[in-house]
Amino acid sequence: GAVVSQHPSWVICKSGTSVKIECRSLDFQATTMFWYRQFPKQSLMLMATSNEGSKATYEQGVEKDKFLINHASLTLSTLTVTSAHPEDSSFYICSARDRGVGNYGYTFGSGTRLTVV
């Protein structure tokens, strides 16, 4: 089945630094990937839709200059949290759509736990 790999699985960084999170589709091509944020004991909140070869589409209230998304290939999307602050600490999850399956073939990565100290 489709596998999405997310790296790193956890990261601790100092306030003011930037952190890059990778999302890879291992055995399929993904023209569209999604980035979610999840606070403890809460649901997944869609942050942005990452489109291969074009700019990402951000959800209302998400700062595009703070959460930089790059989808340079059909198998890789990256989320960079710039100038991270403690309030950015969260669980970040990506999902990818297997374009060979249709609109409903989504697979989630295992998530990245970001802690900003």
Next chain:
Amino acid sequence: GESVGLHLPTLSVQEGDNSIINCAYSNSASDYFIWYKQESGKGPQFIIDIRSNMDKRQGQRVTVLLNKTVKHLSLQIAATQPGDSAVYFCAENQGTYKYIFGTGTRLKVLA
């Protein structure tokens, strides 16, 4: 905006009993629904899905029921096992690539 919600935040069931997790959605235009299972520290895992032209779909030990009249979705787990303990989310798709997730229900299986 419109959202998907859940009636019960926590559900405790005895091992071997059946579990029923409920979800209410508000957008009548949603045409596809998925139930996900999320274990602690992991990403969501697909459990079962259902399209709006169906009212019931069965998988292995799981059944999803869709009542479009009252905009209600439920997940039934038969013979609940300790490994079923997790948070369960329903998600709706409104015909685009985006999914809206519900608030989640934590299922606790008691030995």
